Amino acid sequence: MEILPQVQEVLTYIQSVKPTHIEDKLQSSRTFYERLIPLAGEQETVFAVEDKTIGFTDRKINIRIYRPCDKKTLPAVVYFHGGGFFKGSLESHDRPLRQLANLAEVVIISVDYRLAPEYPFPHGLNDCIDTTEWIINHAAELGIDPHCVGVAGDSAGGTLATAVAGRVNNILCQVLIYPATDSSLATPSWSAFAEGPILTLKQGIELWEYYTEDKINAAPIFNDNLSGMPDTFIITAEYDPVRDEAMTYAEKLRHANVQVTEKLYPKMIHGFFQMGGLIDQGRESIARIAAYIRYKLVK
Numbered sequence: 001m002e003i004l005p006q007v008q009e010v011l012t013y014i015q016s017v018k019p020t021h022i023e024d025k026l027q028s029s030r031t032f033y034e035r036l037i038p039l040a041g042e043q044e045t046v047f048a049v050e051d052k053t054i055g056f057t058d059r060k061i062n063i064r065i066y067r068p069c070d071k072k073t074l075p076a077v078v079y080f081h082g083g084g085f086f087k088g089s090l091e092s093h094d095r096p097l098r099q100l101a102n103l104a105e106v107v108i109i110s111v112d113y114r115l116a117p118e119y120p121f122p123h124g125l126n127d128c129i130d131t132t133e134w135i136i137n138h139a140a141e142l143g144i145d146p147h148c149v150g151v152a153g154d155s156a157g158g159t160l161a162t163a164v165a166g167r168v169n170n171i172l173c174q175v176l177i178y179p180a181t182d183s184s185l186a187t188p189s190w191s192a193f194a195e196g197p198i199l200t201l202k203q204g205i206e207l208w209e210y211y212t213e214d215k216i217n218a219a220p221i222f223n224d225n226l227s228g229m230p231d232t233f234i235i236t237a238e239y240d241p242v243r244d245e246a247m248t249y250a251e252k253l254r255h256a257n258v259q260v261t262e263k264l265y266p267k268m269i270h271g272f273f274q275m276g277g278l279i280d281q282g283r284e285s286i287a288r289i290a291a292y293i294r295y296k297l298v299k
Contacts, residue, residue, distance in 0.1 A: 003197075010039060011197060019051050026136045027119070030087040039266060040095035041277030044102060051090070054134055059207050061131050062112040064090045066101035066140065071138055072157055075148035075297035076107040076139075077175070078184070080164070082155030082271075084207035085116045085124060093154075094272055107144050109135055113160070121212035148172060148297045150230070151288070153244070154273050156180055156207070161274055162220050162249075165230055173231045173296040177273050179249065180247045182241050185210045187244035190209055195196045195277035199270040203226035219220035221249055233261045233292045235285055237268035245292055 022028040047082050048067040053060050067074070079097060081088040090112050101108040113127035132151065139146035150173040153161035158179025165174040185204050194201035212218040234250045236243045250260050265272065265281050276282030
C-alpha cells in the first residue's frame with residue numbers, strides 16, 4: 001500500500017488532534033469527528049444558507065439548505081451525512097456541501113437525521129425518508145423543482161441515500177460515495193484494510209452493532225428488488241474496506257437494469273470526500289459529483 005504524501009498529511013493531522021476528555025465513549029467519538037472539519041478546507045461563501053426545522057407528529061428534524069444563486073426554482077439534492085450511523089451532523093459536512101452546491105448549481109439540502117445507538121435502525125432511515133418526502137411536497141415553498149430531485153450521501157449516508165431512493169418516488173438519481181452496503185464485513189477489502197487507514201474492521205463491527213440488530217434488512221446488498229432504482233453514481237476508494245461491497249452493489253444494480261456510473265480513486269482512503277483541504281482528489285471528487293448532478297438534474 002503506497003501512502004501518498006497528501007494522504008500522509010491527513011493521517012498526521014488526525015493523529016495530532018488531541019483526544020477528548022469526555023468519558024462517554026460515544027460522545028467522545030462524536031466530538032473527535034467534528035474536530036476533523038478543517039480537513040475539508042476553508043468555508044466557502046454560498047449565495048444563501050438557511051437552517052430550518054421540520055415538525056413531524058412525533059419528532060422534529062433539522063435541515064440545512066444551500067442555495068447557490070437567486071434563481072427562483074432550482075433542482076435539488078437531498079444529502080445524508082456519513083459518520084457510521086452514530087456520529088456526524090450538519091456541521092461535519094458543511095464545507096464540502098458548500099463546495100458541492102456552488103459547483104453543481106443546484107440546491108443541496110442536508111438532513112440531520114437521528115443517530116444510533118440512541119435511535120437504531122430504522123429511526124434514522126425513517127427520518128431520511130420522511131424528510132425527503134416533505135421536501136418534495138413542499139417544493140414550491142423551498143424554491144425547488146419537485147421533478148428534479150436526487151439523493152446523495154457518503155459512507156453510512158450513502159447507505160441511507162440508496163434506501164431512500166428505493167422508497168421515495170420520483171428520485172431521478174443517487175450519488176453514493178463509498179457507501180456501506182454489506183453488514184457481513186466479509187469482503188476481501190475488509191481483510192486487506194482491517195487495520196485501516198481511517199476505518200478499521202473493529203470499527204466496522206462496532207458501527208453495525210450500534211446501528212441495528214436487523215443487519216439483513218438494514219444492508220442494501222441484501223435487497224433483491226432493485227429494478228426501480230434511479231440512475232446511480234458510485235465513488236469508491238482503493239484503500240477502503242468498503243470498496244468491494246460498494247462495487248458489488250454497483251454490479252447488482254446493473255443486473256437490475258439500473259444505469260450505473262462508477263469512479264474508483266486509486267490510492268485514496270475512506271473519507272477523502274471530506275478532506276479536500278489537503279487531498280486534491282477530495283476536491284476533484286466534489287467537482288465530478290457536481291458534473292454528474294448537473295447532467296442528471298439541470299435541464
